Amino acid sequence: xxxxxxxxxxxxxxxxxxxxxxxxxxxxxxxxxxxxxxxxxxxxxxxxxxxxxxxxxxxxxxxxxxxxxxxxxxxxxxxxxxxxxxxxxxxxxxxxxxxxxxxxxxxxxxxxxxxxxxxxxxxxxxxxxxxxxxxxxxxxxxxxxxxxxxxxxxxxxxxxxxxxxxxxxxxxxxxxxxxxxxxxxxxxxxxxxxxxxxxxxxxxxxxxxxxxxxxxxxxxxxxxxxxxxxxxx
Amino acid sequence: xxxxxxxxxxxxxxxxxxxxxxxxxxxxxxxxxxxxxxxxxxxxxxxxxxxxxxxxxxxxxxxxxxxxxxxxxxxxxxxxxxxxxxxxxxxxxxxxxxxxxxxxxxxxxxxxxxxxxxxxxxxxxxxxxxxxxxxxxxxxxxxxxxxxxxxxxxxxxxxxxxxxxxxxxxxxxxxxxxxxxxxxxxxxxxxxxxxxxxxxxxxxxxxxxxxxxxxxxxxxxxxxxxxxxxxxxxxxxxxxxxxxxxxxxxxxxxxxxxxxxxxxxxxxxxxxxxxxxxxxxxxxxxxxxxxxxxxxxxxxxxxxxxxxxxxxxxxxxxxxxxxxxxxxxxxxxxxxxxxxxxxxxxxxxxxxxxxxxxxxxxxxx
Numbered sequence: 137x138x139x140x141x142x143x144x145x146x147x148x149x150x151x152x153x154x155x156x157x158x159x160x161x162x163x164x165x166x167x168x169x170x171x172x173x174x175x176x177x178x179x180x181x182x183x184x185x186x187x188x189x190x191x192x193x194x195x196x197x198x199x200x201x202x203x204x205x206x207x208x209x210x211x212x213x214x215x216x217x218x219x220x221x222x223x224x225x226x227x228x229x230x231x232x233x234x235x236x237x238x239x240x241x242x243x244x245x246x247x248x249x250x251x252x253x254x255x256x257x258x259x260x261x262x263x264x265x266x267x268x269x270x271x272x273x274x275x276x277x278x279x280x281x282x283x284x285x286x287x288x289x290x291x292x293x294x295x296x297x298x299x300x301x302x303x304x305x306x307x308x309x310x311x312x313x314x315x316x317x318x319x320x321x322x323x324x325x326x327x328x329x330x331x332x333x334x335x336x337x338x339x340x341x342x343x344x345x346x347x348x349x350x351x352x353x354x355x356x357x358x359x360x361x362x363x364x365x366x367x368x369x
Numbered sequence: 370x371x372x373x374x375x376x377x378x379x380x381x382x383x384x385x386x387x388x389x390x391x392x393x394x395x396x397x398x399x400x401x402x403x404x405x406x407x408x409x410x411x412x413x414x415x416x417x418x419x420x421x422x423x424x425x426x427x428x429x430x431x432x433x434x435x436x437x438x439x440x441x442x443x444x445x446x447x448x449x450x451x452x453x454x455x456x457x458x459x460x461x462x463x464x465x466x467x468x469x470x471x472x473x474x475x476x477x478x479x480x481x482x483x484x485x486x487x488x489x490x491x492x493x494x495x496x497x498x499x500x501x502x503x504x505x506x507x508x509x510x511x512x513x514x515x516x517x518x519x520x521x522x523x524x525x526x527x528x529x530x531x532x533x534x535x536x537x538x539x540x541x542x543x544x545x546x547x548x549x550x551x552x553x554x555x556x557x558x559x560x561x562x563x564x565x566x567x568x569x570x571x572x573x574x575x576x577x578x579x580x581x582x583x584x585x586x587x588x589x590x591x592x593x594x595x596x597x598x599x600x601x602x603x604x605x606x607x608x609x610x611x612x613x614x615x616x617x618x619x620x621x622x623x624x625x626x627x628x629x630x631x632x633x634x635x636x637x638x639x640x641x642x643x644x645x646x647x648x649x650x651x652x653x654x655x656x657x658x659x660x661x662x663x664x665x666x667x668x669x670x671x672x673x674x675x676x677x678x679x680x681x682x683x684x685x686x687x688x689x690x691x692x693x694x695x696x697x698x699x700x701x702x703x704x705x706x707x708x709x710x711x712x713x714x715x716x717x718x719x720x721x722x723x724x725x726x727x728x729x730x731x732x733x734x
Contacts (some may be wrong), residue, residue: 258454264441265413265448266468266517276467280458 140341148341151317154229155297158236159290162244166289170248171274175257191303192242200306203235207307231308232315236300240293247292251285252278283360291353298345318342371395371521371555375411375421375431384408384418384577393547396568396585397557404577405557409523412555413448414441425521442471447519447552451526453506455498461509462494468517476518479550484512487549488542504535508542515550522546522554528563543567565589565606565646590686590693604648605695611641627690630718631665647718649684652696655715656706666718670694672710675703683708687716694718 207214225231308315325331374387422432590605609623674686
């Protein structure tokens with residue numbers, strides 16, 4: 137099991153890259169959105185909340201199709217990004233990352249929002265009376281205290297990215313070496329006669345990867361809680 | 370100098386408070402729900418009044434009419450919360466320095482070493498808030514507020530969550546702050562003992578309104594405020610000085626404007642100021658000077674007011690020289706003795722009726 141073929145290593149590396157980039161790039165936006173939902177009241181808040189949760193309830197294929205329409209080379213957003221910045225999502229690994237990011241976004245926002253809501257607002261008030269500006273108080277009090285939730289949210293999004301199938305295959309297709317992540321490769325092998333053993337090997341890799349990610353997140357969460365002098369959970 | 374004149378609607382509760390006070394420690398006194406915390410929240414900028422203005426010394430913090438409303442981080446008001454609210458993810462030293470880092474170097478008058486020394490925090494610096502006792506947390510919270518270089522310190526019932534020995538300990542520290550740092554303190558409490566020990570000026574709040582404001586001795590002795598200050602707690606405060614000690618009988622004589630009080634020996638040197646609180650129910654009166662009696666404190670007094678209700682007791686306001694004492698006797702006794710305002714009589718004070726918490730260091734009396 138230890139010696140993976142160059143093809144398998146390539147698939148593994150691509151999957152990790154897609155999941156990691158999607159989780160890390162969506163994190164700042166997720167924190168901003170989660171904070172707004174947890175602490176502010178503004179008109180249209182429930183609408184924003186519903187839109188963010190949409191990928192959780194829509195068939196992934198629909199999300200992928202919407203991405204294809206919007207971010208395709210001729211799509212309203214895709215064409216602008218291509219012309220002005222030279223950024224192309226269609227049929228690239230970056231497109232796979234975008235699909236993963238959108239599918240994982242509601243999970244990430246939810247976890248972070250819950251942990252921000254759990255931070256005692258009076259601590260933020262106390263920090264304000266000590267001379268901290270809103271931004272400073274957010275960075276020095278709210279964010280560190282919400283860290284366990286931020287870690288959990290990042291992991292959920294990462295894991296969702298590793299497993300993302302429907303939106304990815306619809307948006308960026310199944311191109312070996314470019315957009316063929318683990319689930320897509322497994323699916324491909326099950327479609328070829330005699331590909332079962334390959335599919336099994338890749339499936340085992342996926343299981344190991346998930347366990348490692350879970351263990352890492354658990355370890356980070358415990359560490360951050362200990363740092364806070366908090367031994368709950 | 371602190372000037373507060375605010376009107377604010379908080380749910381069904383209406384706050385309409387106006388007072389001006391200039392003293393090292395201003396007591397904000399009232400029962401729970403009287404609006405004390407709402408007042409200091411408005412001073413700190415945590416809530417915004419509907420109308421009015423708030424001014425500390427010459428700095429306008431808030432004025433509804435002109436739209437001045439400094440955000441809390443620019444008011445430089447040190448707030449010590451009832452439950453300390455230390456930042457759980459920082460150790461004690463990081464908590465202490467949180468506010469100091471926000472201030473330019475030129476404004477850092479109070480330095481860390483001094484606060485650590487003043488509040489006895491040296492042993493605690495590396496600890497997390499979770500590992501502190503209630504009293505230690507409160508000391509750190511006070512130090513943290515001081516290091517933010519405040520113009521004024523607001524303390525919201527800082528002793529409420531503490532047991533008696535810890536209360537006494539924090540009271541000592543607050544007195545040190547008053548004596549060694551020139552920062553005015555607004556002290557919120559519902560405890561008569563804390564007010565009479567600490568405050569110089571007191572503002573009495575009830576149901577969102579300011580009932581009285583003024584010198585603590587005058588205000589706490591007023592009979593018409595009993596519904597706010599509490600009937601059980603009714604009494605008066607005497608500003609005294611230690612005159613002499615009697616080592617044979619273990620007694621101390623306290624001198625005040627109007628006479629002398631003999632109390633169980635106090636651990637205080639002659640000349641030292643001692644505030645003595647005498648509860649109304651511990652004072653009785655006699656028309657003639659009693660002889661052959663165990664009570665040692667018999668003071669010539671004149672009745673200045675008789676507060677009669679429908680209950681079994683009557684409160685008498687007595688002038689003894691320049692001091693005021695309140696006596697609570699039964700209504701029947703008052704009727705039988707024919708007591709009226711202007712009458713000369715003798716007040717009998719039990720020596721043990723001095724509130725030990727207020728009478729300095731001796732807490733065993």
